[in-house]
Amino acid sequence: MITPGAATTAAIGSLVLTAALLVCAGSASAEPRFSFETTPGKLPKDVVPKHYALRIVPAATYDRFDAEALIDIEVARPVPAIVLNAAELNFNSVRLRASRGDETSLTPSFDPRRETVTLTPASAPIAPGSYRLGIEYSGKIGKHPQGLYQIAYKQREEGRLAEKLMLATQMEPVQARRLFPGWDEPVFRATFEIVAVIDAPLTAVSNMPQSRVELRPDGRKEVSFARSVPMSTYLVGLFVGEMDLLEDSVDGIRLGIHTVKGKRARARYAMEATKEVLHYFNDYFGEPYPLVKLDQIALPGGIVGAMENWGAIAYNEGRFLYDPGEDSLRQQQGVYGIVAHEIAHQWFGNLVTMAWWDNLWLNEGFASWMAGKASARFNPRWGTPLRDALWKDQALSEDARRTTHPVQTPVENDTRAMDVFDAITYAKGAAVLRMIEGYLGEDVFRAGVRGYVRAHRFSSTTTADFWHHLSGASRQDIGKLVAGWTEQPGYPVVKVLQRCENGAAVVTLAQERFTLNDPKAPPLTWNVPVILADETGARRTVLLERDPRKLRFERCGAMLANAGDTGYYRSQYDDRSFRRLVPALSRLPAPDRLRLLSDTFALVQAGRADTTRYLALVENLGAETDRTIWEHVTAALRFLRELIDSPGEQAVFDRYVARLLETPFASAGWDPRPGEPADTPLVRRSLIEALGRAGHEAVVREAQSRFAARAQRPIDPAIRPAVLNIVGRYADPPTFDTLLERMRSAIDVADKWEAQSALRQVRDPGLLRRLMELMLTDELPPSDAVFNLTHIGDDNGRVELGWQFVLEHLPAILAKASPRGRPHVLPDAASAFTDAARADELIALTRAHLEAPALYQAEKTADWIRLKASVKTREARRAIGWARARLGPEQAGTREIPPPLPVRERPSPRSRREGVEQGKAQFAAKQ
Numbered sequence: 018m019i020t021p022g023a024a025t026t027a028a029i030g031s032l033v034l035t036a037a038l039l040v041c042a043g044s045a046s047a048e049p050r051f052s053f054e055t056t057p058g059k060l061p062k063d064v065v066p067k068h069y070a071l072r073i074v075p076a077a078t079y080d081r082f083d084a085e086a087l088i089d090i091e092v093a094r095p096v097p098a099i100v101l102n103a104a105e106l107n108f109n110s111v112r113l114r115a116s117r118g119d120e121t122s123l124t125p126s127f128d129p130r131r132e133t134v135t136l137t138p139a140s141a142p143i144a145p146g147s148y149r150l151g152i153e154y155s156g157k158i159g160k161h162p163q164g165l166y167q168i169a170y171k172q173r174e175e176g177r178l179a180e181k182l183m184l185a186t187q188m189e190p191v192q193a194r195r196l197f198p199g200w201d202e203p204v205f206r207a208t209f210e211i212v213a214v215i216d217a218p219l220t221a222v223s224n225m226p227q228s229r230v231e232l233r234p235d236g237r238k239e240v241s242f243a244r245s246v247p248m249s250t251y252l253v254g255l256f257v258g259e260m261d262l263l264e265d266s267v268d269g270i271r272l273g274i275h276t277v278k279g280k281r282a283r284a285r286y287a288m289e290a291t292k293e294v295l296h297y298f299n300d301y302f303g304e305p306y307p308l309v310k311l312d313q314i315a316l317p318g319g320i321v322g323a324m325e326n327w328g329a330i331a332y333n334e335g336r337f338l339y340d341p342g343e344d345s346l347r348q349q350q351g352v353y354g355i356v357a358h359e360i361a362h363q364w365f366g367n368l369v370t371m372a373w374w375d376n377l378w379l380n381e382g383f384a385s386w387m388a389g390k391a392s393a394r395f396n397p398r399w400g401t402p403l404r405d406a407l408w409k410d411q412a413l414s415e416d417a418r419r420t421t422h423p424v425q426t427p428v429e430n431d432t433r434a435m436d437v438f439d440a441i442t443y444a445k446g447a448a449v450l451r452m453i454e455g456y457l458g459e460d461v462f463r464a465g466v467r468g469y470v471r472a473h474r475f476s477s478t479t480t481a482d483f484w485h486h487l488s489g490a491s492r493q494d495i496g497k498l499v500a501g502w503t504e505q506p507g508y509p510v511v512k513v514l515q516r517c518e519n520g521a522a523v524v525t526l527a528q529e530r531f532t533l534n535d536p537k538a539p540p541l542t543w544n545v546p547v548i549l550a551d552e553t554g555a556r557r558t559v560l561l562e563r564d565p566r567k568l569r570f571e572r573c574g575a576m577l578a579n580a581g582d583t584g585y586y587r588s589q590y591d592d593r594s595f596r597r598l599v600p601a602l603s604r605l606p607a608p609d610r611l612r613l614l615s616d617t618f619a620l621v622q623a624g625r626a627d628t629t630r631y632l633a634l635v636e637n638l639g640a641e642t643d644r645t646i647w648e649h650v651t652a653a654l655r656f657l658r659e660l661i662d663s664p665g666e667q668a669v670f671d672r673y674v675a676r677l678l679e680t681p682f683a684s685a686g687w688d689p690r691p692g693e694p695a696d697t698p699l700v701r702r703s704l705i706e707a708l709g710r711a712g713h714e715a716v717v718r719e720a721q722s723r724f725a726a727r728a729q730r731p732i733d734p735a736i737r738p739a740v741l742n743i744v745g746r747y748a749d750p751p752t753f754d755t756l757l758e759r760m761r762s763a764i765d766v767a768d769k770w771e772a773q774s775a776l777r778q779v780r781d782p783g784l785l786r787r788l789m790e791l792m793l794t795d796e797l798p799p800s801d802a803v804f805n806l807t808h809i810g811d812d813n814g815r816v817e818l819g820w821q822f823v824l825e826h827l828p829a830i831l832a833k834a835s836p837r838g839r840p841h842v843l844p845d846a847a848s849a850f851t852d853a854a855r856a857d858e859l860i861a862l863t864r865a866h867l868e869a870p871a872l873y874q875a876e877k878t879a880d881w882i883r884l885k886a887s888v889k890t891r892e893a894r895r896a897i898g899w900a901r902a903r904l905g906p907e908q909a910g911t912r913e914i915p916p917p918l919p920v921r922e923r924p925s926p927r928s929r930r931e932g933v934e935q936g937k938a939q940f941a942a943k944q
């Protein structure tokens with residue numbers, strides 16, 4: 018699964034306590050290999066499901082469904098009752114028929130908190146044997162992506178906008194129990210046969226191909242799907258709607274991509290990517306994709322990322338469709354990456370499944386690593402490892418805080434499973450795999466992966482199973498070597514100390530645990546493969562264990578650790594070595610430039626270096642052209658800017674940022690130049706965005722006039738999000754209305770997101786209030802509304818205003834949020850604060866308004882706010898002082914920049930996207 022949460026979270030509370038216990042147990046691999054009986058979970062293991070036959074009949078209103086489940090079960094020993102999962106289901110009847118034929122009815126007793134139901138016979142216990150459990154029931158179809166849900170979207174029909182609905186499912190982690198009663202824990206594998214009764218003109222897609230379609234006298238049809246392979250409940254998928262189909266095949270596997278009407282052509286790129294990676298994976302794993310077909314569905318809403326349902330992968334169309342004429346390279350790269358990730362899951366997760374959520378990284382870390390590998394292999398010019406390095410950086414940041422957790426983290430309660438979908442599970446997991454692969458070599462590593470997949474296909478595993486196969490392939494005890502990376506929280510900083518002896522260098526390497534704000538963290542060590550490179554480019558790999566190591570190089574000079582950025586750690590150089598690296602910066606390969614910048618900034622955040630060291634490094638970038646590096650730098654500058662409280666000083670820092678970025682922007686320019694590198698448009702977008710944020714007058718004016726002239730000259734898609742954000746930031750009421758119309762009339766998710774992002778930038782307090790009040794209405798899908806409300810403060814810098822609005826309307830906003838999203842409401846709205854008092858307020862409010870499990874997210878954000886508060890005490894003055902000194906007396910005054918006036922527009926739509934607002938006008942006329 019790809020979720021927005023995967024990018025922004027870490028852990029606390031009970032998880033941290035159990036993590037501390039794990040640490041005490043030492044770093045040697047402590048986890049046993051998979052066994053069904055000892056796998057954690059809340060359901061008893063003496064009754065197991067073998068097969069589900071499900072018949073789902075959605076009501077015409079799409080708000081509820083009727084259903085029947087026939088579940089074949091095996092009872093291993095006499096049990097007083099059968100316990101399984103069910104959430105918000107109403108049972109009409111429950112029958113249990115033994116294989117010899119006698120039938121009894123069972124009485125259900127629901128436990129809504131545990132999301133279980135206990136089925137009890139009238140008299141004697143249930144004897145061991147095979148049974149068929151028959152349940153007639155009904156359930157809800159909601160608007161949040163949980164279980165079976167509806168997606169509302171707009172579609173252009175004969176020049177008008179029509180309102181449409183489709184049905185989709187989202188089961189992971191624990192939502193299948195909202196569609197059918199069952200054993201909703203990953204270790205309970207069973208086969209499925211699904212029947213859906215739907216309106217005849219609609220299409221239904223599920224995990225398996227359709228096996229029969231029968232028309233009924235009432236105009237509906239009954240669609241039956243073939244019996245599935247044995248799989249976990251969280252992988253079940255069912256989608257119903259008016260859809261277009263794009264078909265193809267690869268290696269004998271039938272491929273289908275379903276989009277809403279009219280969008281099929283934009284799925285062609287995803288189809289090409291699918292063929293490429295599916296073929297590659299068939300070869301890599303040595304175990305072919307096991308189903309006869311693979312469908313992919315581009316949803317016009319619902320989930321924000323993607324879900325790897327076996328044979329029926331679901332995506333938000335905003336991350337899946339790609340139009341070469343209208344979309345950016347960034348979109349194209351994103352599509353490739355997400356397709357590769359979800360298809361990798363067909364092996365890592367679907368074919369071989371983690372036994373329990375504590376080993377989620379076996380799904381997500383592996384799929385993330387594999388997606389990066391495939392993307393880099395087939396698109397060598399995209400700089401995929403660098404993009405992944407930015408993601409790794411996010412994990413390195415979360416993993417250095419007080420609230421971190423090990424990759425393998427105990428999840429004692431399945432309703433808390435969602436908490437582990439974070440950057441540590443995904444990006445640290447992937448980075449650790451990359452590090453091990455780099456250490457063992459690609460061939461040995463692949464042999465281990467193949468052995469693992471072959472041995473555990475259609476079964477479950479723990480991490481110990483993977484180490485076992487890797488040990489077999491490499492003939493060394495891999496668990497002992499690497500388990501510290503997955504069983505311990507955090508990571509080391511490698512200290513590099515260089516001493517010159519008669520011109521030769523003696524380099525001492527030593528490690529200690531790196532934290533941003535947790536000086537009392539248990540002192541751990543890791544086995545770190547360190548790759549050192551000297552000025553001549555000579556590289557040496559050493560395994561740094563607990564004790565420091567000394568190495569000799571022929572010559573003194575610049576010495577780089579973690580060369581190639583394949584390691585998951587930070588490096589800290591002695592002053593002299595650092596000074597040697599600064600002038601060498603622009604000559605280093607891009608991954609090393611990024612690593613040096615990022616490590617230096619992390620050292621600043623941790624209080625191990627000061628801001629001026631980082632800013633000096635940035636000023637040394639010269640004619641840097643790499644987009645990931647500018648993305649890192651602009652994010653770091655934004656972090657520093659947030660620490661400055663006074664508006665006058667903010668303006669000084671803004672002017673410094675504007676001046677700093679003018680140089681690279683002068684070489685990127687506004688418009689594509691013939692023969693420019695493919696990445697340049699992405700650099701352009703980052704710099705325009707940052708310059709707009711800093712209030713650079715010429716950039717703001719140009720963005721506004723490009724927006725005004727968009728009908729005559731469509732805005733280059735590569736920079737359009739940045740241009741719209743600037744336009745939104747300085748919008749007056751008419752411009753605000755135009756953006757609002759753009760959002761309302763968008764028929765593509767990507768356009769809607771773009772318009773919403775622009776609206777969230779609005780600085781004018783009156784307009785901001787209008788926007789937030791609109792979000793309280795039912796106009797937008799509830800998850801969009803909540804997202805906008807809780808991110809407005811962060812996006813436009815008016816954190817206090819956004820926060821107060823959220824507090825004023827907290828009950829209404831919490832009611833709008835999904836149960837899964839509710840714990841994020843307050844933390845998201847508070848995350849841009851930089852005062853410790855706000856952290857306390859966040860915790861107090863969470864305790865007052867939410868249930869205990871929500872504290873987990875609040876603690877993480879509170880820790881982040883406190884971290885920023887402590888960096889502020891140390892660094893805010895230094896950053897301002899540096900900016901003043903660089904600007905010179907004329908520019909360093911605390912004059913604020915008045916917002917430029919918007920340029921008026923000249924409408925006359927031309928392209929598909931620029932036609933969006935026209936479509937809205939026609940829609941209004943129809944009303």
Ligand SMILES: [Zn+2]
Pocket residue numbers: 018019358362380381384
């Ligand atoms: Zn995933």
